[in-house]
Amino acid sequence: MSEQDTPQRHVVVVFDGHEAGARTYAEWLAEETGGAIGTVDEAADPVGPLSGDLLVADTVIVVTALGADGALGGATFVLDNWDYLQDFGRRVAIAVVGMSQVFDYDRLRAIEKTIDAEKMTQLKFFQLRGKLDTASLGMRDKIALRAQVAALKARPKRTPEEQAMLDNGGNFDFTHRKSLRPLLRWVREES
Structure with missing residues (x-):
């Protein structure tokens, strides 16, 4: 068509x-x-x-x-x-x-x-x-994100997206x- x-x-x-x-x-x-x-x-x-x-x-x-x-x-x-x-x-x-x-x-x-x-x-x-911009998060969400980032850092293997999230301080798009x-x-x- x-x-x-x-x-x-x-x-x-x-x-x-x-x-x-x-x-x-x-x-x-x-x-x-x-x-x-x-x-x-x-x-x-x-x-x-x-x-x-x-x-x-x-x-x-x-x-x-x-x-x-x-x-x-x-x-x-x-x-x-x-x-x-x-x-x-x-x-x-x-x-x-x-x-x-x-x-x-x-x-x-x-x-x-x-x-x-x-x-x-x-x-x-x-x-x-x-996408996520950590500057727009409330305190509770920032704490949860920090815990997630810490868990990602501890993992020996990461996906490219997870690595990009770490490289950008928790921000992603x-x-x-x-x-x-x-x-x-x-x-x-x-x-």
Whole structure:
């Protein structure tokens, strides 16, 4: 199918403004799709900058992080606006930004604490690797990260990513534009 044959999608990309990796991916998605972009708070505002775009959107992508407590930051926007997002056959995807590049059973169970199983079947989920800047962490998270770095230093064999994390003082950036390919295929209905 050529690009001329591909129907133009009206895409809105919403991101959790507290997660640096989410912002990066959201910006790339907006560039790739020509979609509107804004934070979860902007999208939730009925007269905010995204209100007109959300009205005509046929595809909504929420880019968010999975918290240590299992909370999915942008899920509140999806749940609070569930009926509206389901109107007119809108397609909704949640791109979860985190350390791992794949979903595992524990992560899915944590998400089910936020979004019930029935609604999960109506959403499309993608996993994207994120980034971490230790300067943005709270004291408790910094202590946990120091313990993780100490454990990594003690290991005789490390992956290149683990070594890069040590070399950068615990900071890392695993964001990569190419990892958006499956999500972009879904947006373009190629998958």
